[in-house]
Amino acid sequence: MEQKDNADYGLSPKEALILEEYREQRPVFEKLLNVVKGILRESIKENKIYINAIEGRVKAENSLAGKLERKSGKYGSLADLTDILGVRIITFYSDEVDKVAALVGRLFEIDWENSIDKRKMHEIHSFGYNSLHFICRLPKEKYFDPEYPQMNEIRFEVQMRSALQHVWSVLDHDTGYKSGFEVPKEYLRNLNRLAGMLELVDEQFCLIRSGINDYRRHVQSLVSSGSFDEVELNGDSFGNYLELRPFDSLNKRIAAINQAEIHETSLSRFLAVFVSFGFTTLGDIDRMIKRNMDDAYQLAAFQLAGTDLDIINSSLGVIALCAVHVLKQGGGVLELTRFLENFNGVSGSNKHRAEGIFRVAQNLSFMKK
Template sequence: MAKFDGANVEDYGRIAEVLDPFGQSLCGLLKQIALNSGIRVHSIVYRVKAYESAAAKVAKSPDKYTGIEALTDMLGVRVITYFADEVDAIAELVESEFAVDFENSVDKRALLDPDRFGYLSRHYILSLNSVREGLPEYSRFKGEIFELQIRSILQHAWAEVEHDLGYKSQASLPGGMKRQFSRLAGLLELADEQFADLRDRSVQYSRQVQADMALHPESLGIDQVTVGNFVIGNELLRSLDSQLAVMMKRTVLEEGKNEPYNAHQASNLVAVGIRNLEQLAEELESNYSLILDFGREWISPEGSKAKSVPRGVSLYYLVMVKVVQMSEAEARRVIESSKLPESEWLGEKNLLSRAFAKYECVLEKRAEETS
């Protein structure tokens, strides 16, 4: 491990040159470790302690630190999870993937009395394990030590606000503010628990939706989860998606569920009167050929540089078709009273007038074909 000569600036510069790329490498490694275990973290960041801060820490505790080389937090890495229970999940991965200095590592949650609230976090002093040190991409970091903090996003919010207010402990708080601090910290802990509960309920709901889709589609209302499952499992929709994508000269994006897109389409479907999955399937089937005909009129392959379209793009065209099947006055009322974006339909993009014009072209061509 690289050494400092006391608080020598030049030595600090040399070690910082190693720690900075080490921090970058660790962020990528930790992200991949989490993803491989199915955990999506909010952020992973690192910092190399500033020279002034390092020197001040050594000067403050000369009996504890013989020099800057004795500091275990010269490189600090922070993992912020979305949920509190993921802190322990990440901690288990860390203990299996790195060499841990357990003597100097601490679970700050265990330091709080049961009736006290405050900053909660897992802190580890780590280095690469022997296997990873032997890999060419990590060999230059052999023996380097770093500090890792793991906390939830709400725990992070608490720590950041507490730090900004300048109070380092409950003892430093003015008497009248201690209770207010504890109440706020308790609310954040409760929120952490409730968010985790909402996540678990969402997973259970998604599983129930998958089980009910084939047997009871009429019982499943239109929302982000039901639309997401419908988009993946309905063969008619997949066929429509593929044909529309060909018209656009693009491919269909298959990378899992697109929650924002599904949520947007769910809102649009409800706005045009589609209330459950059974009705959605019926509307797709009854409007199948009209969606394709409308798509041929509407789509301009040169209109966008995008290389792909989201799975479920046919729902966008189903909504368009449902709108133009109304009278123009009725369509305007629906747009003005629903969640359909007025800025697109009635404003600058003026989708409504364009959609009715394209629909007229569809009707004219159909009439010519049957005459």
Template sequence: MNNILNQYEDKKVIYMKYEQQIKKLIEFLIKEEGIEVHAIDSRVKEKDSLSRKLKKKGNKYNNLEEITDILGLRIITYFEDDVDRIAEILKKQFHLDEENSIDKRKKNDPSVFGYSSLHYILTLNELRASLPEYSNYKDLTFELQIRSILQHAWAEIEHDIGYKSKYEIPGEIRRDFSRIAGLLELADKEFIRLKDFLKGYAENVEKKIQNHSLDLEINKITLQEFLNKSSEVKEIREQILSDLKVAMESDIRLIENDIRVLKFFEINSIAELDSVINLNRDKIIEFGKEWMKEYDDDTIKIDASITLFYLYYVLVYQDYSIDYLTKYLEISSMSDVAYDEFIERFEELKREGFEL
């Protein structure tokens, strides 16, 4: 035991460096596959924790390399099916110790409540271990847990409560534990179903907009797809910005605000929006160019939905009153400073006799 603890002291710094390297690598591999995860946590086992483990296991270990969890990582996914997707990625990039790895999600013991993680014991494969930046870590193993965020929630609560077996739990609440575990498992499956539905819905919306079949309610997916695919929206935007050099960016967070504003103008479908844009095409361009005169090149960033931005102003300006403009600014969540500036600008345009 003392020999192993001495080895640990000698190699702790190496493990800590390896922790940073391997975490960055796994983050990169997951991102490359386009998978979003909730968190990737890591730790190097503390000496006290290792000492307790050695005492508990007796003479099981002869040297530090036999202990597979000195370095541990945990990946928490949003969706349960991403656990298997990530597992497949990592099996291709690392050597998997199948004998010591276990998928605890597939346990058949009905006396154990809930469900748990996929546990892998991994080492660098030969190709990666041959690279200079990984040469110091070629013989080091690490433990990796992969679980969904709901599986993680169950594990954390279960750990806090302190009951893992039905034999430990008072009979009066045994059924409650089983029901909660079943609900969480069902919720995991339902979230996957919803994700798949939304993916299919988005693909169907894209096809409909490409075919100019616009009888679609306005929501985050339909509006974003329309703004991205409509040639009319793009042409108006380019006309407004033709004489300017400004940064173009897209911010999906603005979509929620656009939906709220469109409802304010009683525009409830993509077909209605397309019709209003086409009807006011020249006015949107004219108003946009007039408004943009106030800005110097490169002083502002323009969102990709600028066509909607100036459509709103055209609609307000055509039926202009201070009250109407004020209601629009309130519904669009304008800041107090911008609020006063916009009212002043509209008033100025009216005084100058600007007409649409």
């Protein structure tokens, strides 16, 4: 973009000097922007805070000139402006804003007198602007460049807001108070209603996430204590149950047949199998393991007889358990095939494998009872 002369902006000599100072210092602001964003990204990652985005910008020259013109006489030097450099951190949830704010407070020197928590204003039309604004400086212990010592004196702004607040402010910026004309009351009323709805959605997302986290902690506690009958069978609970490694003892017994190694693989696919069995709690799985452990071992032992396999898959024991369960329920090749399809997906090899399992099982005592 072609640089304008100061006269083209219509600024007073005092504001024109501030603009000249901005032009000279712009490379320093650009360097500071990269440093600040880098520090924030690294620290947010280290603290395992999951955010939507980090944005940043150095104020454009025409934007600064417009501000100086609108607020003529307010600023004595470039250092009086705290928003030349701005960084915005967008969180997924509104209750994560305070977590990020605490982190920013540890990373930078905060000018509390000029920092603003717009969330406390509670204005009717304020949802999209309910962000937290910190005016910061970069401490030397975090970063110092002897070629640019002024970087540690520059004040910059860090805004923190939720994703919904950010989306609203972007949309409202185009239709609302900065659009260049007065918004008719009927549209303003609808904008205010939408702002209220989005604020409610923001709050509900936080409540739902909090409820889900509480539920997960409760499930983890029940699983850890062995209260399996109290835990509904679903993806979360099954994942927690697998962390107890309930199939390890069977797999180790099977591996010992050939002194084989066990190749670990995900067992999460068995959730669909257990659901197809009609299991509704973790207790159903746990009882199935205890009832069928010895018979599943015998089935696997017959299958491995005469082979020299030195590596077995960790799913082998679970497959044997499920096959024994199907057979004890009176199932045959058809039911074994359905079980394998729930585990492997539809394939022509499932029937062949089911026939092999059924044939081997005829030699086991539980099939002769």
